[in-house]
Every structure is written in C-alpha cells, then in structure tokens.
Amino acid sequence: MTPEQRPNLFLRAYDSDAGYKFRRSPLTVLAGLILVLMIGAAMLAPWIAPFDPFDKASIDLFNALIPPAWQSGGDPAFLLGTDDQGRDLFSTILYGTRTSVFVGAISVALAVCAGVTFGLIAGYFGGLVDAVIMRIVDIQMTFPAIMVALLIDGVTRSFMTRDQHSEMAIVVIIIAMALSIWPQVARTVRASTMVEKSREYVLAAQVIGRGSGAILARHILPNVMGPVLVIATINLGVAILGEATLSFLGLGIPAGEPSLGTLIRIGNDFIFSGERWMLIYPGLTLALLVLSVNLLGDWLRDVLDPKLR
Amino acid sequence: MTHKPLSSLCLVTALALVPFASSAQTLRFAAQGDAVTMDPYVVEEVFTSGFLGNVYEGLIRRAPDLSIQPALAESWELLSPTHWRFHLRKDVTFHDGTPFTADDVIYSAERVRAGASDFKNRLAADTEVVAVDDHTVDFITTEPNPILHYTWANWYIMNRDWAEANNIGNADKAAAEESYATLHENGTGPFRVETREPGVKTTLTAYDGWWGKGSVPMNISDVEYTPVPNAATRVAALLSEQLDVVFPISVQDIARIEAAPNAGIKAGPEVRTMYLTMNQWRDTLPGSGLEENPLKDRRVREAIYRAIDIETIHARILRGRATPAALMVAPGVNGYSDTFKRYDYDVERSKELLAEAGYADGFSFTFQCSNNMYVNDEAICLAVSNMLAKVGIDAQANVQAKAQYLEAILAPNMDFGMAMLGTTPASLDSHIALYSLHMCPRADENSAIWAPEDQGQIIAGKSNFGGYCNPEIDRLANEILIETDEDKRNALINEAWTITTEDVAYLPLHQTWAAWGIRDKVDLQIRADNVFDWRYVVMPE
Numbered sequence: 001m002t003p004e005q006r007p008n009l010f011l012r013a014y015d016s017d018a019g020y021k022f023r024r025s026p027l028t029v030l031a032g033l034i035l036v037l038m039i040g041a042a043m044l045a046p047w048i049a050p051f052d053p054f055d056k057a058s059i060d061l062f063n064a065l066i067p068p069a070w071q072s073g074g075d076p077a078f079l080l081g082t083d084d085q086g087r088d089l090f091s092t093i094l095y096g097t098r099t100s101v102f103v104g105a106i107s108v109a110l111a112v113c114a115g116v117t118f119g120l121i122a123g124y125f126g127g128l129v130d131a132v133i134m135r136i137v138d139i140q141m142t143f144p145a146i147m148v149a150l151l152i153d154g155v156t157r158s159f160m161t162r163d164q165h166s167e168m169a170i171v172v173i174i175i176a177m178a179l180s181i182w183p184q185v186a187r188t189v190r191a192s193t194m195v196e197k198s199r200e201y202v203l204a205a206q207v208i209g210r211g212s213g214a215i216l217a218r219h220i221l222p223n224v225m226g227p228v229l230v231i232a233t234i235n236l237g238v239a240i241l242g243e244a245t246l247s248f249l250g251l252g253i254p255a256g257e258p259s260l261g262t263l264i265r266i267g268n269d270f271i272f273s274g275e276r277w278m279l280i281y282p283g284l285t286l287a288l289l290v291l292s293v294n295l296l297g298d299w300l301r302d303v304l305d306p307k308l309r
Numbered sequence: 310m311t312h313k314p315l316s317s318l319c320l321v322t323a324l325a326l327v328p329f330a331s332s333a334q335t336l337r338f339a340a341q342g343d344a345v346t347m348d349p350y351v352v353e354e355v356f357t358s359g360f361l362g363n364v365y366e367g368l369i370r371r372a373p374d375l376s377i378q379p380a381l382a383e384s385w386e387l388l389s390p391t392h393w394r395f396h397l398r399k400d401v402t403f404h405d406g407t408p409f410t411a412d413d414v415i416y417s418a419e420r421v422r423a424g425a426s427d428f429k430n431r432l433a434a435d436t437e438v439v440a441v442d443d444h445t446v447d448f449i450t451t452e453p454n455p456i457l458h459y460t461w462a463n464w465y466i467m468n469r470d471w472a473e474a475n476n477i478g479n480a481d482k483a484a485a486e487e488s489y490a491t492l493h494e495n496g497t498g499p500f501r502v503e504t505r506e507p508g509v510k511t512t513l514t515a516y517d518g519w520w521g522k523g524s525v526p527m528n529i530s531d532v533e534y535t536p537v538p539n540a541a542t543r544v545a546a547l548l549s550e551q552l553d554v555v556f557p558i559s560v561q562d563i564a565r566i567e568a569a570p571n572a573g574i575k576a577g578p579e580v581r582t583m584y585l586t587m588n589q590w591r592d593t594l595p596g597s598g599l600e601e602n603p604l605k606d607r608r609v610r611e612a613i614y615r616a617i618d619i620e621t622i623h624a625r626i627l628r629g630r631a632t633p634a635a636l637m638v639a640p641g642v643n644g645y646s647d648t649f650k651r652y653d654y655d656v657e658r659s660k661e662l663l664a665e666a667g668y669a670d671g672f673s674f675t676f677q678c679s680n681n682m683y684v685n686d687e688a689i690c691l692a693v694s695n696m697l698a699k700v701g702i703d704a705q706a707n708v709q710a711k712a713q714y715l716e717a718i719l720a721p722n723m724d725f726g727m728a729m730l731g732t733t734p735a736s737l738d739s740h741i742a743l744y745s746l747h748m749c750p751r752a753d754e755n756s757a758i759w760a761p762e763d764q765g766q767i768i769a770g771k772s773n774f775g776g777y778c779n780p781e782i783d784r785l786a787n788e789i790l791i792e793t794d795e796d797k798r799n800a801l802i803n804e805a806w807t808i809t810t811e812d813v814a815y816l817p818l819h820q821t822w823a824a825w826g827i828r829d830k831v832d833l834q835i836r837a838d839n840v841f842d843w844r845y846v847v848m849p850e
Contacts, residue, residue: 061625
C-alpha cells in the first residue's frame with residue numbers, strides 16, 4: 001500500500017468517533033485550543049519571551065513594579081507589567097508555565113509507568129502478589145498528595161545539604177507527585193486486567209504458549225490503556241496544581257526560578273498594596289491551564305467509556 | 310416594628326459565637342519568626358532577646374527612648390575607676406517564688422561567660438564579681454571601663470537554685486543538646502511563659518508578684534504570641550482583627566493599613582544597620598569552585614560595594630522608608646558621623662577593579678539570605694544578586710527561613726560567600742560594633758582566624774563571621790574601651806571607622822524603618838532598636 005492511498009492521519013482522526021465528539025463540543029474545542037496555545041508558548045518560551053528571567057544580568061531593579069501595559073504608568077515593553085525585582089511578568093509566566101507543565105507531564109508519565117506495571121502484574125497473577133501490591137496502593141491512597149510531597153521534602157532535606165536540595169528540588173516534586181498519583185492508575189489497570197485476562201484472546205495466547213510478559217505487553221496492555229489515558233489527563237491537572245501548591249508553600253522550586261507556584265507566592269505579598277497584577281496573571285494562567293486539561297480529560301472519558309456511547 | 314422571634318434567636322446565637330477571648334486584656338501579637346529559644350544566653354538576636362526581656366530582666370533596662378533605667382539594680386556607684394558597686398532591689402522574686410539575691414547575679418555572671426554563651430562580651434573574663442551582702446554586688450575590672458553596664462539591658466539574670474535543680478548547665482547552641490531552659494523560664498519579669506510550642510504559639514500571663522506593678526501603664530493580663538512568616542497573612546489577620554499587634558509590616562502594605570478604619574501604623578527609623586558580610590577568612594570561597602578566595606582582595610570587595618545600587622533598592626523595594634548607610638552604626642549611636650560617605654555606585658569602576666584583581670570574567674559564590682528576619686529581606690537579596698550579575702559576579706542567592714539561615718551562617722558552619730545581616734549595638738555605642746564585628750576572631754595573635762579548636766573562646770570578634778582582621782583595629786578597640794576622656798575616645802572611634810571603611814571590612818546597606826501594625830485603640834511604645842516592651846501596651850477596656 002502506498003502512502004497516497006491511505007487517508008492521512010489528520011483526516012482519519014477528524015472522521016473518527018472521537019473527532020466527531022470533539023467537533024460537536026465547542027467547550028472542548030476551546031479547551032483544546034487554549035491548551036495547545038499555552039503549552040506551545042511555554043515550550044517555545046526561550047524564543048517567544050521578550051526577556052530571559054534566568055539571566056540575572058538583564059534584570060533591572062529600576063523597572064520594578066511597572067503595571068501592565070494598558071494601565072496608566074504601564075510600559076509597552078512589559079506587556080503584563082513587572083514584578084518586585086523588575087522581571088517582565090509575561091516572560092516569567094511563559095517560563096513558569098514551562099516548569100509547571102514539565103513537572104506535571106514527567107510526574108504523570110512516571111506514575112503511569114509504575115501504575116500500569118504494578119496494575120498489570122497484580123491483576124494478571126492475582127494471589128499473594130496482588131494482595132501485597134494492592135495493600136501498598138491502599139496505604140498510599142490514604143495519604144493526601146500534598147502530605148506525601150511534604151513528607152518526601154522533609155526527608156530529603158534531612159539528609160541532603162542545602163545546595164544539593166535546591167538542585168534536587170524539581171526531582172523531589174516530580175517524585176512526590178508521581179507517588180501520589182500512581183495508586184489510582186494501578187487500581188484501574190488491575191481492574192481492567194482482571195476482566196481482560198479471562199477473555200478468549202488471552203486464553204488463545206496462553207494456549208499457543210506465549211510467555212506472561214508477552215501476553216501482558218502485547219495483548220492485555222493495549223486493551224486497558226483507555227481508562228489510563230483518562231486518569232493520566234485528569235491527573236496532569238492535579239500534578240500541575242500540586243507543584244504550584246508546594247512552590248507556593250516555599251517547598252518547591254527555589255526562589256529566582258519561576259514556576260507558576262512561586263510566582264503566585266511572590267504576588268501574594270503584594271495583594272494588599274495594589275500591585276495585584278503580580279498575583280492575578282500567574283493565577284489566571286494556572287486556572288486556565290488546569291481547567292483546559294480537565295475539560296479535555298472529561299471529553300476523553302466520554303469518548304472512551306463504552307457505557308456512555 | 311415587627312417582632313421576629315426566630316431572627317432574634319439567630320442573632321443571639323451569632324453573638325454568643327463571637328469570640329470574647331479577645332476582649333481587652335489579651336494581647337495577640339505576631340511577628341515573622343519565633344524566638345529561637347527561651348534560654349537567654351544562647352543566641353544574641355534582637356527578636357529573641359527582646360521577647361525574653363518581657364520574661365527575664367537585667368540589672369538595667371532601656372526606656373522607650375533607649376536611655377538607661379535601673380531594673381534589678383536600684384542604683385550603682387563607682388568606688389574607683391575599676392570598682393563598681395550595684396545595689397540590688399530587695400522586693401524581687403523569680404516566677405517560682407524564690408527571692409532574688411546577689412548570688413543569682415554571681416551565677417548569671419558565671420553562666421553568661423561559660424560554654425557557648427553568645428553574650429560573653431557583656432562581661433570581660435577577668436572581671437571579678439563579688440557579693441558584698443545579699444543585695445549588693447561589686448564588679449572589679451582590670452581596666453577602667455566607663456560603659457561597663459551599657460550592654461546589660463539584655464544580660465538577663467537567671468536563678469541559681471532553679472538552674473541547678475533543673476540541671477540546665479551552660480548555654481549550648483547545638484539544638485541536639487537542649488536543656489530545660491530551652492523551653493522553660495524562671496525570670497523576674499512582668500510576664501511568665503504559660504505554654505510554649507516552638508514555631509507555633511507561645512502564651513504568657515502577667516506575673517502577679519512582679520516588683521514593678523504600677524510603675525507602668527500596662528493593663529494586659531495575657532499575651533498570645535504566634536509567628537506568622539507570610540507578610541500578607543499578617544496584614545490580613547490585623548485587618549480582620551484576629552491580631553492586635555503585628556511586626557514587621559512590609560513597606561508595600563503600610564498605605565493599606567493606614568487607610569484601614571480599624572488599624573494604624575507606628576513607624577520610625579531603626580538603629581539596626583543592615584549589612585552584607587563577605588567571607589574573607591576561608592581559603593576557598595563557598596560556592597565558587599575556585600582554589601583561592603577572591604574576597605580576601607580589598608579591590609574585589611570594593612567592586613562588590615560599587616556594583617550595588619543602593620538608591621534604587623531604597624526607592625523601589627523599600628519605597629523610601631530607609632536611610633542608606635555608609636557606616637556600620639546608625640545615627641543615634643555614639644561614634645556615628647555623617648562625614649563618612651558610601652563608595653559611589655559605579656558599574657564601570659567595579660568592572661575595572663575586578664579586572665585589576667584578575668577576575669575580569671567574574672566568579673560565583675553562595676549568597677545566604679533570610680526571608681523572615683528583616684524588612685523585605687528576600688527582595689533585597691535577590692536584587693543584590695541581580696545587580697552583581699551585571700559586573701559578572703554570580704551571587705547564588707540561597708533564601709531560607711530564620712532557623713536554617715542562622716544555622717548556615719553562624720559559627721561553627723559559616724557556610725557563605727556573602728550573607729545579609731543586621732546589627733543593633735546593644736550599648737548604643739560604637740565600641741561594641743567594633744568589638745564584636747571588627748576585631749579578629751581568634752584566640753590570640755598566633756592562632757588562625759576561626760580555628761575550630763578555639764571557637765568556644767572567641768569573644769572579641771564573636772559576630773565577625775566574615776573574618777575581617779586588621780591588628781590596627783584590635784589595638785584601637787582595646788584603647789577605646791579604657792579611654793575615659795570622651796573627646797579622645799570619639800577621635801579613636803572615628804579613626805577606627807576610617808580604617809574599616811577604607812578596608813571595606815563590611816558592606817553597610819541601610820537602616821530600614823520599622824513599621825508596626827497596630828489595631829485601633831491599642832497603645833504601645835515602639836523602640837528604635839525594635840524591642841517590643843509589653844509593659845507599655847495599653848489595650849482598650
């Protein structure tokens with residue numbers, strides 16, 4: 001088959017059931033657009049942002065506390081105004097979004113890897129393995145995500161030097177968020193695996209003598225990925241919020257390196273003094289980002305859930 | 310008028326739920342960080358010793374205008390230039406009921422000079438303390454010292470019996486060796502500690518047996534102290550009347566509180582000088598990766614000085630509520646002179662100096678900063694770090710809360726290339742600033758600076774964590790101490806300040822203005838040294 005004979009990927013996606021559901025929901029389209037725009041801008045931050053917030057030499061305190069460009073006293077060079085150090089708020093938000101999305105995506109990816117692996121093993125083999133894994137999941141689920149993160153942060157602080165800890169801050173947040181998300185994935189995958197493993201195609205694979213690993217990876221995995229996709233999307237929002245919360249509490253990303261949480265924390269100090277743009281725009285960015293992710297997650301659930309078809 | 314039983318019931322219930330605990334006599338007070346310990350000799354830090362000044366008392370105290378007042382000593386006289394006699398008050402009891410006697414002063418004089426006491430400079434090691442009778446104590450010094458008692462306002466007197474019964478031992482900085490005195494107190498002051506949860510809440514009640522009752526307008530019976538690190542939270546709590554007094558108020562919030570109908574601001578210049586200390590004694594500079602320590606070079610220190618645009622920090626971060634400083638002591642401290650000028654802000658000259666010293670491409674170091682100790686400290690730190698980047702110096706700001714910050718920069722760790730601190734001379738005289746901050750921190754002339762084995766004995770230069778050392782200053786400081794002629798003494802002080810300024814021993818930044826947020830109808834006295842004396846608080850009845 002030559003490539004021309006095959007309808008291209010975009011058209012296939014457009015004509016699919018999912019594509020149809022997507023087109024029919026203006027809210028989902030809007031959410032998708034916003035998300036693509038925000039993530040795109042964040043990823044391209046080094047090229048789009050007018051200033052580099054990591055370049056300390058370019059930050060001039062003389063520019064501190066300039067309001068957004070359209071307010072009186074604003075400067076067109078600083079679209080959303082500047083913070084108390086004279087950093088351009090638009091640039092720091094772009095870089096901050098990048099950090100937040102990066103932390104969110106990596107921690108969800110880690111959680112999915114761990115959750116899928118343990119869920120498949122628990123569901124397929126059952127018995128003692130299942131009991132052990134599921135009890136660990138149960139214990140993990142009783143701790144709220146923020147508490148797990150605070151615990152890890154405290155433990156790492158106790159055995160690392162300060163310098164090591166500030167270098168490791170992002171890793172600590174990622175691990176904390178991943179740890180709090182993986183149990184949900186594991187549970188869902190285990191449930192689906194238990195259903196799938198008694199299906200004929202699995203029995204057939206067993207009969208022809210394929211190994212357990214191959215059966216899990218080649219046969220069962222593709223059939224349990226639907227719900228995982230939904231959970232992963234919704235938890236991307238949770239992870240981004242988690243990072244923001246930790247940074248807001250001063251436990252996450254070190255000062256001087258923007259993430260949406262640190263920006264909101266700094267802005268919070270100016271909530272009474274009238275320089276509200278330092279709080280409003282990073283806050284709005286975070287809210288829009290998480291809302292869009294959640295709306296897309298809902299759409300994905302509607303598409304993939306056979307009961308809703 | 311229609312009568313609605315249901316709604317009046319609701320109203321009554323609602324009123325019953327209004328917390329009346331706050332009525333009149335409880336002072337609810339919040340500051341940025343907590344008092345580090347209840348042991349008055351462990352750490353010399355303005356907030357901690359100011360807090361403890363309401364629980365413990367010294368032989369003397371400072372009035373709201375910072376003049377010296379008698380406290381546990383009724384009066385004192387000079388029998389000879391080296392022989393002081395203090396007459397103690399007779400009606401004083403400690404919080405556990407034990408009467409206060411000369412023996413407690415002897416004990417306090419021993420303990421304040423022992424172990425890892427941070428107040429060793431209050432009393433020279435060779436000063437003899439003798440009890441003449443139960444209520445008379447003599448201090449016999451080897452050299453005349455006209456300002457012997459100037460620093461005693463926060464040398465608090467502890468009770469020997471209580472200390473020995475609870476086996477509190479000597480002061481120790483290591484948190485692992487907490488003593489009974491870390492969490493408990495037995496002072497003579499107007500307030501006693503009721504409950505103490507470090508970092509969370511401390512409650513105190515007025516001590517019924519306090520000797521000074523009636524001498525001050527104080528009408529509070531309880532104090533509830535809560536550390537609130539976040540500036541906006543403190544302001545919100547004040548505006549919603551959950552707190553009566555909050556300190557400090559960030560400069561950006563002053564206008565908002567002044568505009569509020571239920572709260573106000575009391576503000577004024579502090580005698581605390583904010584400064585940057587530069588590590589001049591370590592052979593390698595923390596965080597630099599270099600083999601040598603560039604900050605040993607005077608030119609490099611001047612380059613850093615010249616790279617800092619103090620006027621912009623003053624205008625943008627402190628919004629005009631500060632006084633840029635050229636000296637390590639503030640106006641109002643004896644020995645201050647406005648003839649000293651700051652090195653001009655000059656980026657080009659700074660780069661030249663760095664090039665001359667061989668650091669044209671700059672270098673990096675660890676810059677330790679606090680975020681809950683001083684007015685807008687985090688913002689000032691980041692601004693300084695950004696300014697240094699413009700001359701190629703990468704000052705890696707490490708911003709931490711007070712406890713972790715102090716642990717990093719004080720002896721024995723002293724893990725910094727540069728750090729931001731404030732200094733309030735306890736005697737309000739230049740001598741103590743020269744003595745604690747500028748004298749060589751070493752056991753004797755032949756030992757190394759901050760030699761680990763000698764650290765317990767270092768008294769002169771005990772706060773000189775940057776390790777500035779110039780024997781000429783040591784000589785001058787010793788001369789100043791014993792010089793009794795005021796003009797000659799002030800000339801010596803001026804000479805010393807000229808040398809330290811020329812050496813760029815430190816980098817003085819400014820004196821900030823202290824701003825206290827106070828709920829309407831609450832009256833209090835603010836002091837330029839930021840000590841909050843609860844005896845002057847009058848709450849509405």
